[in-house]
Amino acid sequence: MAKEGQLTINSTIQLTKISVTPFLKHVIVSSIFPVIILFIWEFLSRIGVFESYQLPAPSAVLLKAVSLYQSGELLPHIVTTFTRVLIGFGLGTAVAVTLSILVGFWPLLEKLIDPTIQALRQIPSLAWVPLFILWMGIGETSKVTMIAVGVFFPVYLNVLTGIVTIDRKWLEVGKVFGLSTRQKITKIILPAVFPAFFTGIRTGLGLGFMFVVAAELMGASEGLGYLLVLGQNTLQPDTILVSIILFAIIGKVTDGSLKLIEQRLLHWQDTEIRGTGK
Amino acid sequence: MSLTVEQLTRTFNDVTAIQAIDLTIHEGEIICLLGKSGCGKSTLLRTLSGLDLAYEGTVSFHDTPLTGVRDEIGIVFQEPRLLPWLNVLDNIRFGLKQPNQATIKRVDRFIDYVGLTGKGHLYPKALSGGMSQRAAIARALVCDPEVLLLDEPFSALDHFTKLELQDLLLKIQGKYNTTMVMVTHDIDEALYLADRIVVLSSQPGTIQDIIEIDSPRPRTRTSRDLQQVKQKILTTLHI
Numbered sequence: 001m002a003k004e005g006q007l008t009i010n011s012t013i014q015l016t017k018i019s020v021t022p023f024l025k026h027v028i029v030s031s032i033f034p035v036i037i038l039f040i041w042e043f044l045s046r047i048g049v050f051e052s053y054q055l056p057a058p059s060a061v062l063l064k065a066v067s068l069y070q071s072g073e074l075l076p077h078i079v080t081t082f083t084r085v086l087i088g089f090g091l092g093t094a095v096a097v098t099l100s101i102l103v104g105f106w107p108l109l110e111k112l113i114d115p116t117i118q119a120l121r122q123i124p125s126l127a128w129v130p131l132f133i134l135w136m137g138i139g140e141t142s143k144v145t146m147i148a149v150g151v152f153f154p155v156y157l158n159v160l161t162g163i164v165t166i167d168r169k170w171l172e173v174g175k176v177f178g179l180s181t182r183q184k185i186t187k188i189i190l191p192a193v194f195p196a197f198f199t200g201i202r203t204g205l206g207l208g209f210m211f212v213v214a215a216e217l218m219g220a221s222e223g224l225g226y227l228l229v230l231g232q233n234t235l236q237p238d239t240i241l242v243s244i245i246l247f248a249i250i251g252k253v254t255d256g257s258l259k260l261i262e263q264r265l266l267h268w269q270d271t272e273i274r275g276t277g278k
Numbered sequence: 279m280s281l282t283v284e285q286l287t288r289t290f291n292d293v294t295a296i297q298a299i300d301l302t303i304h305e306g307e308i309i310c311l312l313g314k315s316g317c318g319k320s321t322l323l324r325t326l327s328g329l330d331l332a333y334e335g336t337v338s339f340h341d342t343p344l345t346g347v348r349d350e351i352g353i354v355f356q357e358p359r360l361l362p363w364l365n366v367l368d369n370i371r372f373g374l375k376q377p378n379q380a381t382i383k384r385v386d387r388f389i390d391y392v393g394l395t396g397k398g399h400l401y402p403k404a405l406s407g408g409m410s411q412r413a414a415i416a417r418a419l420v421c422d423p424e425v426l427l428l429d430e431p432f433s434a435l436d437h438f439t440k441l442e443l444q445d446l447l448l449k450i451q452g453k454y455n456t457t458m459v460m461v462t463h464d465i466d467e468a469l470y471l472a473d474r475i476v477v478l479s480s481q482p483g484t485i486q487d488i489i490e491i492d493s494p495r496p497r498t499r500t501s502r503d504l505q506q507v508k509q510k511i512l513t514t515l516h517i
Contacts, residue, residue, distance in 0.1 A: 173359050175329060176347055177373035177421070187372075191363040268363045270403035 056238045061245070064238035078246060081212055081223040084140070088147025089208045093201055095148070096155035104163030117156065125150050125207075126214055133218060143215035150211035151204035158203070162196025163189065195269060198262040202255060209251050280305045280425055280457045281326055286335035288321050294482035295321045299335070301476065301485065305424075306455040308447075310468035310475045314515065318483025319461040320429055326459060327353045327427050339425075349375075352423030356430045358410035360402040366413050367398035373421045381420070388416040392446060408439035412446070419450065426450075428460040432467070444470055448495060465511055469504045470497055477514050487514050 038058050044050055045057035052060065068074040099117075103110045128149055136142035166189060174184045216225020224243045231239030286299040296318035303309055311319040324330040325337055328347040337344045339351065360369045370388060374381050389398055392412040402410060411431060418426060428447075432440040444467060450456055462468055468475045472491055479486040489511065493503055 169355070169357065169359050170361060172329065172355075173361065173372070176327070176353050178347055178349065178375075188361070191361070194363075266363075268401045268403060270362065 053235065054237060056241065061238050061241045064236075065242045065245075068239070068242060074242075077222060077224050077227055077243075078250070081216065081225065082250065084143055084215070084223065085147060085205075085208045085212050088144045088211070089151050089201075089205055091144065092148035092151030092204060092208070093155050096152045096200070096204075097159055097197070100156045100159035100163065104160050114160075121153050121157070125153070125211065129214060129218060138219035143212070143220070146215045147208045147211045150207040151201075154203035154207060155197075155200035158196045158200030159193060162193035166192045195266055198258070198266065202258050202262070205254060205258060206251065209247060213247070280307075280340065281459070282336075282338045282341070283322075283326070284336045284338075286322070286325060286333055286337060288318070288325060288330070288333040296478075296483040299483070299485055303425075303457060303459060305457055306451070307473045308451060308458045308460070308471050310472035311459065311461045311478060312463065312465065312468050312475050312511065313478035313483065314480050315463060317478040317480040319478055322478075322483065323353075323427050323429050323459060323461050326425075327351060329353075349421055350424040351427060352418035352421055352425070353427045354411070354414050354418050354429070354431045356433060358402070358407075358414040360405075360410055360413055360417075362402050365399050365401050366394060366405070369402070369413055370398075370416045370420055372417060385416075385420055388420050391450075392416045392419075393442075406439075407435050408443065411435060411443060415443075415446070415450075419454075419456075422454075423456065425457040425459065428458065430461050430463070433463070440467070447471060465508050466499060468511075469507060470499055475507075475511065477511060487511075 041050075041055075042058050045052065045055065045060075050057075056064075065074065099113075103114050103117075125146075129146060132142040132145055136145065170188050170192060171184070174188045179187060212223070213225045213228070216223040217229060220226040220229075224246055227243040228240055231237065231241075231243065281301075281303040283299050283301040283303075286301075287297050288295050299322060301309075311322060313319050321330070325333050326344075328344050328351065331346065339348065360366075361372065364372065367385065367389070370385050371377055371382070374385070386398075389395060392415055394409060394412055394416065397405070397409065402413075405413065415431070432443050435443065447458065447460075448471065451458060458471075460468075460471065469491060475489045475491065476485055477487040477489065478484065489507060491504075491507065493501070497504065
């Protein structure tokens with residue numbers, strides 16, 4: 001009995017060892033650099049190297065963030081921007097996945113529409129902005145559409161590449177075991193395309209945030225991009241910095257979540273995980 | 279007669295890979311297709327599997343022309359070709375049409391049988407070359423094939439693993455009376471395993487000689503009789 005108890009304790013300790021400690025270590029190690037930068041920045045601001053009307057001290061930015069939060073302004077801005085990105089991202093991804101699957105499995109369609117999509121891709125996506133505003137006004141529709149366009153291309157391109165470059169050897173395994181077309185798609189093609197899909201949506205999400213800023217700069221009454229314009233017009237660099245830093249945090253958290261899901265789902269990939277020696 | 283090949287010719291863009299092959303493969307027989315690289319031995323095996331149908335001549339299985347892949351004919355490739363997103367257990371189950379209680383038990387049995395006991399949960403990235411090829415053999419075997427086609431299955435493995443897996447094939451053949459057709463460029467392997475060795479000449483691949491090995495199994499790899507046959511094969515291949 002005593003032995004068993006000891007075993008449990010041992011295994012608990014080991015569990016914490018492998019899950020919590022490295023994560024904490026990672027957080028601490030990766031925080032060293034930004035913390036040093038913040039201290040230098042604060043120090044230089046205090047001794048007057050940076051003028052506060054141009055680059056306020058980190059503490060001033062933090063105070064601004066707190067006051068914006070307490071006045072109840074900040075959260076709606078965050079929610080608005082995040083919602084726009086999420087809807088645009090979902091829309092862009094859905095259209096991209098559907099189209100890339102159709103094009104990927106239907107050679108005729110590939111010949112018909114892929115060259116056009118590849119040509120459209122060459123247009124810098126921001127160039128669409130004036131046209132979308134003209135068509136749809138400066139409301140939510142044009143903003144979400146813009147984000148969706150930004151998300152569309154990387155997802156489409158990656159999924160399509162994933163589909164057309166599937167290893168012939170795996171497809172042959174399917175053939176040997178007499179899989180039907182449906183089974184071939186669900187059992188071989190979809191799992192094989194998953195890594196490319198994740199590369200696509202992670203790039204797409206990054207672009208989504210880029211486009212939400214563009215959209216909100218053009219005209220918005222709410223959102224983190226609006227905060228940027230507001231800060232510029234009211235000569236408040238601290239407001240601009242609050243917005244910029246929030247973009248960094250939200251971007252990192254969402255990408256980190258996608259990365260986590262990716263690692264969970266694609267654990268079978270034989271890739272080296274950097275820094276673990278595995 | 280399990281598989282019959284008559285006047286089989288396969289050309290790729292005007293290059294004749296194999297020409298006018300006549301071969302009858304009997305049930306429960308182990309045939310090794312031996313030849314230099316590029317002699318069309320893999321081409322011949324692919325036509326037997328039903329994966330390649332663009333040939334001239336006839337290939338029949340139990341006197342019916344082969345029109346595509348069949349459940350009764352299993353194949354093991356040179357590379358294991360395990361699906362990396364499935365663990366060993368699911369890879370072996372991959373070919374089962376309707377996984378039910380009986381077939382799942384069968385999978386467990388074959389995991390033990392090929393020597394992968396306790397490795398069912400591992401993913402292909404964690405397997406050695408030999409373990410992967412064992413899993414590939416099990417994947418082909420769970421479908422209960424009458425004929426097992428093997429395309430240089432052990433050529434990428436180290437020597438000792440190779441010897442172990444050769445014995446595994448003999449064990450399988452002894453238990454299930456599986457007909458085996460194996461492509462190899464390893465003369466010793468052919469001598470150890472085969473009932474008949476089909477020696478192919480190069481470009482275009484034609485049957486140069488069929489050598490019957492009637493020494494009983496288990497054979498001694500270094501026996502004098504086998505070495506004499508080896509010399510004969512080397513002479514046939516002009517080496």
